[in-house]
Amino acid sequence: MISRQKIAEVLAGYDPRKLTVATIGSHSALQIFHGAKQEGLRTLNICTQERRATYESFPWAKADTFLIVEDFKDILREETQAQLIEENSIVVPHGSFVEYVTAKAILEKFAVPMFGNRESLNWETDRNRQRAWLESAGLRMPKEYKTPSDQRVFVKLPGAKGGHGFFTASNEEEFHRKISEKVNGGEIKPEDAQNVAIQEFVVGVRYYLHFFASPLLKLGLPVRGSALELLSMDKRIEPIDESYRGLPDVPAHFFDYTVTGNEPVIVRESLLPEVLRMGARTVERSMELFPPGMIGPFSLETIFSPGKGFTVFEISARIVAGTNLYPMGSPYSAYLYKEPMSTGRRIAREISLGSERGQLDRIVF
Ligand code: AMP
Numbered sequence: 001m002i003s004r005q006k007i008a009e010v011l012a013g014y015d016p017r018k019l020t021v022a023t024i025g026s027h028s029a030l031q032i033f034h035g036a037k038q039e040g041l042r043t044l045n046i047c048t049q050e051r052r053a054t055y056e057s058f059p060w061a062k063a064d065t066f067l068i069v070e071d072f073k074d075i076l077r078e079e080t081q082a083q084l085i086e087e088n089s090i091v092v093p094h095g096s097f098v099e100y101v102t103a104k105a106i107l108e109k110f111a112v113p114m115f116g117n118r119e120s121l122n123w124e125t126d127r128n129r130q131r132a133w134l135e136s137a138g139l140r141m142p143k144e145y146k147t148p149s150d151q152r153v154f155v156k157l158p159g160a161k162g163g164h165g166f167f168t169a170s171n172e173e174e175f176h177r178k179i180s181e182k183v184n185g186g187e188i189k190p191e192d193a194q195n196v197a198i199q200e201f202v203v204g205v206r207y208y209l210h211f212f213a214s215p216l217l218k219l220g221l222p223v224r225g226s227a228l229e230l231l232s233m234d235k236r237i238e239p240i241d242e243s244y245r246g247l248p249d250v251p252a253h254f255f256d257y258t259v260t261g262n263e264p265v266i267v268r269e270s271l272l273p274e275v276l277r278m279g280a281r282t283v284e285r286s287m288e289l290f291p292p293g294m295i296g297p298f299s300l301e302t303i304f305s306p307g308k309g310f311t312v313f314e315i316s317a318r319i320v321a322g323t324n325l326y327p328m329g330s331p332y333s334a335y336l337y338k339e340p341m342s343t344g345r346r347i348a349r350e351i352s353l354g355s356e357r358g359q360l361d362r363i364v365f
Pocket of ligand 1: 142154161162163166199200201202203206236238257301313314
């Protein structure tokens with residue numbers, strides 16, 4: 001694990017007037033660069049040649065510098081890290097960054113300062129640790145079963161990304177039949193068939209809550225010396241959401257939970273106290289589990305049922321792609337900021353504040 005001490009040494013060599021917000025050209029990069037430019041920070045896109053044209057096609061989100069790599073994993077190479085440090089880079093981790101480079105490699109080999117507490121990536125990428133974190137924070141999670149049950153279950157494939165290949169089963173026979181189909185179809189390796197996660201199928205409406213935990217700006221809800229801002233919410237769009245279009249005989253391909261996009265959403269105002277309580281408990285618990293705890297953007301992925309309340313089925317301990325809906329702010333950020341405030345801009349604001357106050361080491365790890 002790259003120590004805080006090591007990062008503090010690198011940061012000490014940075015020119016605070018030339019800080020650069022850097023990230024990989026994928027996921028929420030446009031929003032991150034757009035926000036950094038709004039805050040007057042320099043920007044650097046770690047990009048592959050094929051994607052370059054895309055990231056040059058949006059002038060207000062186009063990075064000042066492109067660092068072209070053959071493969072995103074190349075950011076671990078010594079010369080690439082040296083180049084990033086040369087540019088006074090603060091790297092913003094996003095979903096694709098964690099997916100392509102892996103949390104383990106980032107924590108062990110990536111010595112470039114990153115925005116937020118690195119340890120949080122360790123907690124989000126391991127299902128068991130996620131559960132330990134959220135349950136001990138008092139949040140309700142879907143029940144987990146060792147074997148298929150007679151309840152309707154939701155089955156998650158190991159290593160699957162964005163809901164791909166997930167399925168539901170109403171009994172043991174259906175579970176085994178669907179697993180066999182997936183093994184025979186090459187969708188899962190036979191050895192992985194033993195490692196699927198079998199969860200309670202949670203009924204209700206999905207809300208993906210986008211929070212920002214700030215140790216520097218006392219806006220939003222106070223949480224033990226930090227403050228929690230609810231910046232926005234989204235709902236993911238998955239083929240299953242449109243299955244009604246195939247009625248009455250819904251073709252099998254509609255039963256697909258792969259995330260393909262996002263749409264904006266808000267909750268009834270009477271649900272906001274619970275939304276904020278869940279966010280605050282998550283931050284409080286993180287302070288105990290991996291001090292100084294969650295810093296910056298994170299998302300609770302929830303399903304709300306009028307009978308059971310909120311169930312949290314996942315946490316992302318970094319910016320989520322659903323925030324891309326709000327480059328000019330959201331129905332919630334409007335009550336926190338007078339100017340349009342996206343999550344990307346909020347990250348840049350925190351970096352600027354940290355730099356102005358000589359407190360970058362509180363938010364960059
Ligand atoms: P995930 O990869 O965990 O974010 O899940 C992908 C999608 O599967 C979610 O957006 C939900 O639509 C659905 N999902 C995940 N877990 C459950 C669950 N326990 N019950 C019902 N739906 C779920």
